[in-house]
Amino acid sequence: MKTDPKEIKGIIVDHRRITTEYYALKIQAPEIARTARPGQFIMVRLDDLYDPLLRRPFSFSRILPPRKKPGSGLAEGGFEICYQVVGRGTARMTRLREGERVDVLGPLGRGFWREEGRERLILIGGGIGIAPLLPWAEELKGKRGGAKGGAKKSRIEILLGGKNADRLLGVREIKKMGLEPQVATEDGSLGLPGTATDLLERDLLRQDHESTVIYACGPLGMLARVAQIAEQFDVPCQVLLESRMACGVGACLGCAVKIRAEGKEEEGHPSSPPKSLCGSGEDPETILREEMAARISAAPFFRYGRVCKEGPVFRAQEILWE
Amino acid sequence: MKSRNDDLALQISLGPLKLKNPVLAASGTFGYGEEYARLISLRKLGAIVTKGLSLEPRKGNPPPRLAETPAGMLNAIGLENVGLKAFLSEKLPRLRKLGCPVFVNIFGNTIEDYAEMARRLGDVEGISGLEINISCPNLKAGGSLFAADPKSVFQVTAKIRQTTASFMMVKLSPNVADIAKIAQAAEEGGADAISLINTLVGLAIDVRTRTPILGNITGGLSGPAIKPVGLAMVWKVAQAVKVPIVGLGGIATAEDALEYLIAGATAVQVGCAHFFDPRAPLKIIEGISKYLKTHDLNGISSLIGSLKTK
Numbered sequence: 001m002k003t004d005p006k007e008i009k010g011i012i013v014d015h016r017r018i019t020t021e022y023y024a025l026k027i028q029a030p031e032i033a034r035t036a037r038p039g040q041f042i043m044v045r046l047d048d049l050y051d052p053l054l055r056r057p058f059s060f061s062r063i064l065p066p067r068k069k070p071g072s073g074l075a076e077g078g079f080e081i082c083y084q085v086v087g088r089g090t091a092r093m094t095r096l097r098e099g100e101r102v103d104v105l106g107p108l109g110r111g112f113w114r115e116e117g118r119e120r121l122i123l124i125g126g127g128i129g130i131a132p133l134l135p136w137a138e139e140l141k142g143k144r145g146g147a148k149g150g151a152k153k154s155r156i157e158i159l160l161g162g163k164n165a166d167r168l169l170g171v172r173e174i175k176k177m178g179l180e181p182q183v184a185t186e187d188g189s190l191g192l193p194g195t196a197t198d199l200l201e202r203d204l205l206r207q208d209h210e211s212t213v214i215y216a217c218g219p220l221g222m223l224a225r226v227a228q229i230a231e232q233f234d235v236p237c238q239v240l241l242e243s244r245m246a247c248g249v250g251a252c253l254g255c256a257v258k259i260r261a262e263g264k265e266e267e268g269h270p271s272s273p274p275k276s277l278c279g280s281g282e283d284p285e286t287i288l289r290e291e292m293a294a295r296i297s298a299a300p301f302f303r304y305g306r307v308c309k310e311g312p313v314f315r316a317q318e319i320l321w322e
Numbered sequence: 323m324k325s326r327n328d329d330l331a332l333q334i335s336l337g338p339l340k341l342k343n344p345v346l347a348a349s350g351t352f353g354y355g356e357e358y359a360r361l362i363s364l365r366k367l368g369a370i371v372t373k374g375l376s377l378e379p380r381k382g383n384p385p386p387r388l389a390e391t392p393a394g395m396l397n398a399i400g401l402e403n404v405g406l407k408a409f410l411s412e413k414l415p416r417l418r419k420l421g422c423p424v425f426v427n428i429f430g431n432t433i434e435d436y437a438e439m440a441r442r443l444g445d446v447e448g449i450s451g452l453e454i455n456i457s458c459p460n461l462k463a464g465g466s467l468f469a470a471d472p473k474s475v476f477q478v479t480a481k482i483r484q485t486t487a488s489f490m491m492v493k494l495s496p497n498v499a500d501i502a503k504i505a506q507a508a509e510e511g512g513a514d515a516i517s518l519i520n521t522l523v524g525l526a527i528d529v530r531t532r533t534p535i536l537g538n539i540t541g542g543l544s545g546p547a548i549k550p551v552g553l554a555m556v557w558k559v560a561q562a563v564k565v566p567i568v569g570l571g572g573i574a575t576a577e578d579a580l581e582y583l584i585a586g587a588t589a590v591q592v593g594c595a596h597f598f599d600p601r602a603p604l605k606i607i608e609g610i611s612k613y614l615k616t617h618d619l620n621g622i623s624s625l626i627g628s629l630k631t632k
Contacts, residue, residue, distance in 0.1 A: 105600065252597060
């Protein structure tokens, strides 16, 4: 289902620090909540000034569709995002107060989807990347209406990792869904000492994995490792990627990621003229042709895809991991 | 209430072309139109200028391609585009349905590239005109930018003029010694209009790693930060040429657009403002309309180049 993104002024209804590192921001925005899907994202504009200039992308960590009967909390509908302070934009975000309005654009991008015939669903998240998996777990568990009959037969396994207990979230939320997450931290401050990918490997080795599917979100290194493991065990895998973005709608081509493009000469063409061209005495066209030919034979075929439009959720094997 | 007169007041002539208002979407910030069609009504725009197009598809630069800077942003997309063939077969049919005039921005690395593009796009239905991006290395002149050399600019423009009668707007780079001379060269070559400014070359550095933030090392600066530069150059070029000027560089509000008109532009392009404010072009159109009414002006023409200097 394709739905139009909306630009609206949502009302902040809750803003909490959930660990020393992470914050959760709940925004009332019925127009967005109505069509939002797990894995999709919004772009937040912090104010009308020009510094910071650009919107910031955040995936949904909770989707609260409007309820038919009025009740407590977010009867009108809204969503939650989680963030970590990494720069000026997120530093500014910490100062947002309940009751304030904030300009949000969304829902954007392609979210997670069900894989036909797969009944063992592994959701693996690292650090702040756990957040986008929460609404997906909730939908798969079938508590909310969106799940189309839920996943009665499915088994859901949740693997969470972080540097330490402060860089991990979602344990309580997952438990509330009636699921028991497996947890690993690099310093052993919570769960087993190790990484989420250690848990994944152990899990896949221990059990039959014919009907398994993996959904992953976390730092790029972790995702590359998850993709590797998924390939090794021949298990379908979806990854949610992060990227710097400017427009969020597929226009600016700023959020490029390398997508495998096997053997397609046209799309696999290296393009920018080599820098050595400028000011060299030889015929630049000849150099260009030669250098291009050399690059074509050396480089694996790929094209740049847009994280905001073709993703942020991709099949792991679509991505050219480096 | 909006009347027919309000609509008429916004109309402009860009040389031989009539546009319903002076607000265009700038190349590279608006994709092929469809990306924003789900957010705003494109029919309301004066025109859109599509993402820079080359004969062959281009993959673009390695990421990161974006860096935010104070009141601006650097981009180094690397002119990624689908190439002429895919543009004609896939993008153009959809562009025709958007309901607003389409300018196709083209670039090349030789004069022959430009001519070939112009020949194949010039008379195509659904294309109102061409915008010529000359901020590219001229491979037959040692790789220096076409845009930096009046002679090259004249040659490219004249060659395109020989090839097609289509509306031609030449987009100038601010990274030159004397922008007025470049503008005159484009005019002499037969340009119907001149658009300026393209982005300024910039660099952003991560001091922790001492590495450039952009994969391409340098990029093009756009955004509110460059507005004064664009205004000064539009004003300068307006003294030097007779053809209409389309001003761009940091326009995010109606006031910004009005400044450009007063400096000498006949129309404006909105660029990176789309990213943080997708409705910016519509707000700008409304704002200009309101300004005309408030100041009892019956058309844009009385504003163009109306800067009062002593």
